[in-house]
Amino acid sequence: MATKEGEYMNMRTIKTLIVALSMIMLLSGCWDTKDINKQYLPVVMGVGKGKTEKYRIVLQIPDASGKTQILDKEAKSISKAIDLIRTDSEKSIELVHLRLMLIDRKVAEQGIENIIDFAVRANDISIKGLVAVIDGDFEKTMYHQISPTPEISSYDFFSQDAGWTPNQSIVRIWEAYQNENSYTEDMAIPMLKNGVRTLFTFRGTAVMRNDRMVGTLNQEETLLFNLFKGKYSGGTIEVAQNTSVLIQDAKIKHRTQWSEKGPSIQTDITLDVVITESPEGKGNAVIEKEMKEQLSRQFNQTVRKIHSLKSDVLGIGMIFRPKMSEKQLKEWKTEWFPKLEQDINVRVNVLNEIYFKENANDNKSQGKMLKK
Missing domain, CATH: 3.30.300.210 (Nutrient germinant receptor protein C, domain 3)
Known part of the structure; x- marks a missing residue:
């Protein structure tokens, strides 16, 4: 009888441990959740030439009121510039909502392979995000704001459900990556600059050969x-x-x-x-x-x-x-x-x-x- 009671107690202990471990496993996915109020969620990233470094990274972060906060750093690499922004920011920087990458024309003419590769390899950037070239003053375009309009976002200008028309080209990050590595196709990237009464003015299309801008279409x-x-x-x-x-x-x-x-x-x-x-x-x-x-x-x-x-x-x-x-x-x-x-x-x-x-x-x- 003692043996049977011992076996019963052991089985009960094992079952209890299994249940406890299962509950721990279910809870393990939530331990690192972050308060959204303590996060910056940029929707636009600008990539330009730095004054002293190779890259200048500008992040646009909208808030509920329609205003946009700008964070700006220079570094030898895109990753390092973002890391420097994170270092000086009072909130964590999460790129999961990034929808638009704006590349300075001077950078595009030298080649965008590193930029596209970074966007594809980054785990927190969606490859469905859009790519465009700034044909004008990079800083002025990235810092340009119009009256607060919380219902409008920068990437709406490229959305076929919003402001896009066939007079504008459109290319996504995954398409840019595919085309720069393709034997049989090159990419066309929309060009824009800051508007006057609108956020952007479209200038036409940047014609790329492999990863370099070689001309334009009106x-x-x-x-x-x-x-x-x-x-x-x-x-x-x-x-x-x-x-x-x-x-x-x-x-x-x-x-x-x-x-x-x-x-x-x-x-x-x-x-x-x-x-x-x-x-x-x-x-x-x-x-x-x-x-x-x-x-x-x-x-x-x-x-x-x-x-x-x-x-x-x-x-x-x-x-x-x-x-x-x-x-x-x-x-x-x-x-x-x-x-x-x-x-x-x-x-x-x-x-x-x-x-x-x-x-x-x-x-x-x-x-x-x-x-x-």
């Missing part, structure tokens, strides 16, 4: 770039003689060929548009013809400009990728892209006209009849 060229990439929602195109149209749909078809001379690609773009403004009496056929000629010319001018920069921001290499050997793949940017022959043809379909002008004219006519 806003009209950026719209064509986005259109080629299939990002056209909300895009408005101005045609000659006070005519504007809104892009409703775009169909893009590529025909590729690889001959002894090298690769060639013919792209047909069909646009379905709605007229938003046009002079009275101007027919659909005239608008379609004008748009076809204008856009075909502008597209091919933009393509020639991109080729002169030796940057495959349009991702033509991705289209040819299935046809290339491993050797050709590695040589695409240096050997085959410079030999690429590319031509773009545009076709336009006007879906409907704006009827309110006609209705307004009818109302005027009725008014005249009543006066008589």
